[in-house]
Amino acid sequence: MDLLQKRIEYKVSKWLSLAFLVDSEEFNHFLDEMGDVKFFRTGEILTSLEPKTKKEFSTHYDRYLKSLETDVSEKLEPLLMTYDENDVYGLQVGQDKYLIYPKSPVIQIREHQFTLTIDDRIQPMVFGKDSIRWGLIFSYPQIFYDPIEKKIVQVLKDLDSPNTEGFKNLQKWVRENTKPSPFSIKGKKINATFRIGKNSSFQKELRDLKTYQIGVF
Secondary structure, three states, X not given: OEEEOXXXXXXXXXXXXXXXXXXXXXXXXXXXXXXXOEEXXXXXXXXXXXXXXXXXXXXXXXXXXXXXXXXXXXXXXXXXXXOOHHHEEEEEEEOOEEEEEEOOOOEEEEEEEEEEOOOOOEEEOOOOOOOEEEEEEEEXXXXXXXXXXXXEEEXXXXXXXXXXXXXXXXXXXXXXXXXXXXXXXXXXXXXXXXXXXXXXXXXXXXXXXXXXXXXEO
């Protein structure tokens, strides 16, 4: 990873996003299937530019799942997921203090939450005291403006990009290992656009959580 003194222009658009909540075993399977990928913390001041290991990510996610059963709020920090560490860079903001930013298309990871509107619609990616925590959301841009080549890149058509291949593998894993999240709202069954793991025992546990009083099938 480069350590730079000045921010690099990063222009992307037309994001594709996938959100899911899975149990610990499913999440470890997901990490294994993603291959030799790196996770960089972003959006916070760091004392190291080293990526977060898969083991660290798995441990943090496990704590997050346990927190869903309590009133303790275990946040999932935003990450940049990439197969090439040169797609990100560090910006020094003080003595041994850094921020990490993307400079080429990477997969962005954030905590996913949703809420119910007053007309009983499920609204993803809404944060607040009444929002419901629901795993992670992975986002990847379709359009990238390359400031060096001075041209627009169709990211998903860039077959040489390991991150494009990685996002397509992510999409495949989600299709094969999760399903639309089914809720019961006022007696009506609704499938959300975000996903849940196929582990039946995990879904049974969710039914019993007070957080999910709207009901999970």
